[in-house]
Amino acid sequence: MKFTLKDYQDDAVKDVLDRLRKARRRWHEDSDRHSFSLTATTGAGKTVMAAAVFEALFHGNDDYDFPADPGAVVIWFSDDPSLNEQSRWRLQEASDQLTISDLITVESTFAREKFEAGKIYFLNTQKLSRNSILVRGHDPDDAAIEKDERQLPMMPDLRSHTIWDTIRNTVEDRDLTLYLVLDEAHRGMRTAGGDTRPTIVRQLINGTGSVPGIPIVWGISATVQRFNEAMAGMQDRSTLPNVVVDSKKVQESGLLKDTINLDVPDDIGEFSTVLLRRGTDKLREISNAWAEYGKQQDDANTVLPLMVLQVPNSPDHREIGTWLDTIFERWPELPPDCVANVFGEHKTEAFGRHGVPYIAPERVQESEWVRVLVAKDAISTGWDCPRAEVMVSFRAATDRTHITQLLGRMVRTPLARRIPGNERLNAVDCLLPHFDKKSVEAVVTALMTGGEGGEALPGRRVLLNQREMKPNPDVPEEVWQALLSLPSQSLPKRQARPVKRLTALAHELAADNLLPDAGKKAHAEMHKVLDAAQVRYADEIARAREGVLTVEGMTVVTDIETAGKSFNAFVEAADYAVIEDAYKRAARVVSPDLALTYSDHLAAKAPKDEDPDDALIEARTVVAALGLVPDLKRHLEEEAERLANRWLTQYRVAIKGLSDERQDVYQQIREMSADPLDGNLARPNTWLQPTTAREADGTETFLPCFEKHMLCGNDGLFPESFNSSWEEPVVLAELKRPGTLAWYRNPARASQDSLGVTYEEGDELKIVRPDFIFFARRPDGGVAVDIVDPHGIQFGDALPRMKGLARYAEKHPGIYRRIEVVAKIGSKFRTLDLTEASVRTAVLSAQTAKALYESDAAADYVT
Secondary structure, eight states, X not given: OOSOOOHHHHHHHHHHHHHHHHHHHHHHHHOOOEEEEEEXXXXXXXXXXXXXXXXXXXXXXXXXXXXXXXXXXXEEEESOHHHHHHHHHHXXXXXXXXXXXXXEEOOTTOOOSSOOTTOEEEEEGGGGSTTOTTTTTTSXXXXXXXXXXXXXXXXXXXXXXXXXXXXXXXXXXXXXXXXXXXXXXXXXXXXXXXXXXXXXXXXXXXXETTEEOOSEEEEEESOOHHHHHXXXXXXXXXXXXXXXXXXXXXXXXXSBOSEEEEEOOSSSSOOHHHHHHHHHHHHHHHHHHHHHHHHHTTOSSOOOOEEEEEOOSSOOHHHHHHHHHHHHHHOTTSOTTOEEEOOTTOSXXXXXXXXXXXXXXGGTTTOTTOOEEEESSSSSTTOOOTTEXXXXXXXXXXXXXXXXXXXXXXXXXXXXXXXXXXGGGGEEEEEOTTOOTTTTHHHXXXXXXXXXXXXXXXXXXXXXXXXXXXXXXXXXXXXXXXXHTSOBOOOOOSSOOHHHHHHHHHHHHHHTTSSTTHHHHHHHHHHXXXXXXXXXXXXXXXXXXXXXXXXXXXXXXXXXXXXXXXXXXXXXXXXXXXXXXXXXXXXXXXXXXXXXXXXXXXXXXXXXXXXXXXXXXXHHHHHHHHTTOHHHHHHHHHHHHHHHHHHHHHTHHHHHTSOHHHHHHHHHHHHSSSSOOOBOOOOOOBEEEOOEEEOTTSOEEEOOEESSBSEEOTTSOEEOOOSSTTHHHHHHHHHHSTTEEEEEEOOSSSOTTSOOEEEEETTEEEEEOOSEEEEEEOTTSSEEEEEEEEOOTTSTTHHHHHHHHHHHHHHSTTTXXXXXXXXXXXXXXXXXXXXXXXXXXXHHTOSOHHHHHHSTTOEEOOO
C-alpha cells in the first residue's frame, strides 16, 4: 500500500479478509454461497480499505496471516460509470501492487470466455441492461434470437459469449473464485413501482436462467441496511457477520473535518448577495490561511480551496451570472477562468456574461484551476472534494436533504490529517441565505449524525455564527511552554508489531537525515539479538533444526488377503522446498525484512571455501529453526520495542522541529505499540467557538465569557458553553485563586492540542481528556500547573477515569501542583487531589466513586 492505514482501517481490512477466507473455503468445500457488508461513514476511506483487501487477496499478506487466492476474480459493480472510474482511479492511487492492467473496465468490446484470475473487472448497471451489446443473445425476448430453437442466437460482432456467459463460466470453473463487490450497496436492491422483475443486482446475486448466482458477495456503503435486509431474505445464501467501522474512530483519525460552520441570517429577508459576499470573503481567508500554513511548513504544494455554489435544479442562468459577478467584484484577483459546472447536461453553460465549462466531478479535486464550482444536487454518489472548503447554497429550506448530501461530500480533510492547533483549517463553511435559525436545526441534526449513514459522529461540531479565537497576548510565553511540555497519552494499536514499528521508524529517521543509515543500524542491532538468542536457546534451536531438516511420515501396509494393516514410520531428509517453506513461516515471526537481512548476515560469516548457495541454505535453515522457538518472538519484540522507544526519546526534540506532516508520521509510529510513549501537546493557533446557545423555548442567549483563557477573541474574552452546571463554578473558583495566570479548556476531541490520559474500563482501554488546566505563579517565580476535572459520580466511568488519572499522577511526579477530580455530593463540592500518595492509594483500592468522595481522602472544594 502507498498509504499507511489508520488503526480502524487496519482492523476493518483484517475482518473483511476473515470473512472472505471463510466464504471461499465454504464455497469450494460445500458450494455454499455467502454475503456480508462493510459499513463506514462517508469519508472513512472505504476504497483505500478495499485496495488493501485486494492486495492481500491477490498477493497474500503476512501481517494479516492471509494466503493469496490464486484463482481470485473480482467484479466491482455500481450503478454509475463515473463512480466506477473514480473508484478505479482511487484503487490505483492507493495500491502499489495493483497495476493498471489489473483494473479492467468492461467495455462493449469485451468478449472473454472467462474472467482472468488476479483481475478486478468494473461493471455497471448500464452494461447489463437489455439494450447493452454485452447481453445481446442472452435474453430470450431479445429480437436477435431466431424463433427456430435449433438455431443458436446471433451474437453482436459474431462474438461467442455474452457477459452473462462469461459470469457463468467463471463461477463454474472450480479453479477460480468469483467475488462480487457492490459499491454503494444500498442502491439497486429494490424494483421501481409495481415491477416484479428482479433488478440487475439481484440477478447477479441470485443468478438468472442458467447463470448461477455469484458465490461471494461483499457490499460496501455508508448505509447498507437495505442491502443487509435483502441478503437476509435470499434463499441458498448465508450471511456472515457484517463489518461495521466505528464512526467515532473515523472522526478521531483526522480524515474528517472536525467543525462545520453554518452561517444563516438573523432576520427574515433577502440576504443572498450579503451571504455570497461573506462566502467569498471566507474563500479568500481560508486560501490565505492555507498559503500561510504552507509557508510555515516550507511546503510549496499548498491547498487551493474552492467554493461550491449550489443552485436550484431549474436555475435562472442570468441570476447565476449575477452571483458570479458578485464573487469577482468581491475578490477581483480571482482568475476569470476559475469557474466550472457539474450540471447533468455535461456542457458549457452561459451564466450571464460568463461562459462556464463542464468538468467531470471526479476531476474537480485534481483540477486546481477550479476555484468556484457551480452545482445542483449532491453532484454524484461517491464524489468528494477535500479542497472544497466553502459552500454557498441557494436552495430553499425545504431542500435541506440536498444541502446535507452535498455538504457531506465536503468533509474530508485536504491533507488526510488534522492540522494541529488550527481549527480553522479543520473546518468547512456553509452559508445558507434562504434558511433561518429555526429551519437550520434539521441540517445541524443530519450533519451531526453523519448524514447518509445516520450514525453519530462524536467529536464533530456544527457551529452557528462562530468566532475565531487566537492566542491571548496577555498570556506569558512561559505559560505556553508549560502547556506544551505536559505529557499526553494515547491509545495503543490493537495489533502491535514491534519489529515492523522499528523498521518504519528507522526509515523515517533516515529520510529526515536525523539518523543516517538507520535501517542498517536497526537491523544490525536485531542481528545481535538473534545471535545472542542462538546461544540462549541453543537446545531448543537444535531440536527445531532437526525438525526442519527431516520429514517424518507413515507408510500404511495393507495385507490384501487378511485385510490387516500395519503402520511403519519413515524419516527422510528435507529438500530445499521444505526448508524454504519453513523459512517463510519463520519470516512471519521475525518479519520478512529482518529474516532476509539476517540470512545474509549469517551467510556472510560462512567459511570462504563454502559454496555461497550452500551457505545461504544453511542460513535460512537457522532462521527457520529460530522461528520455531516459542520464546524467541517475545524476546525479539521486547528488544525491538526498547530500541524504537530509545530512538524516539533520543530524537524527540529534533522531531518537534519538523513539519506537521512529518511529526504526524512519527506520532503514528509512536502509537504503533501496545504501550505507546507519552507525547507532548501541539501549540493551538486558531480555535472556533460558538457565541450563543439556544434555549429549550427556541430563544438564543449569549454564552458567558471569561478572561485569562489561553485563546481569546479580539476583546480578550473566551466564550464557553459548559457541559454541566458544575463546570462554571469550578472555572470561577480557580480564576479567583491568588496568582492565577491563565487557564485552558482542554478539547474533548482527539487532536494534538488535547491532553489525554488512558484508563481501563472493564477489558477496554479508553482515554479521558480532563476538562480544565490552570496555570499559576509559584512562590519561587515558576509556573505551577493544575488539572481540575469535574465529573459526575452517576456515570459508570467515574471510578475508572479517576484510577487512570491516579496512575498518570504517579507516573509523572513533580509536573503538576494539583490533579483534582471534583464532584458535587449533596449540596457540597468535594475534591480528591491525586498528586497525594495517600489519596492515590485510596482511589486505586476503592469500589465506588461516591464512597471515595465521602471518605477522609476527599476535602471540600471551595467555590
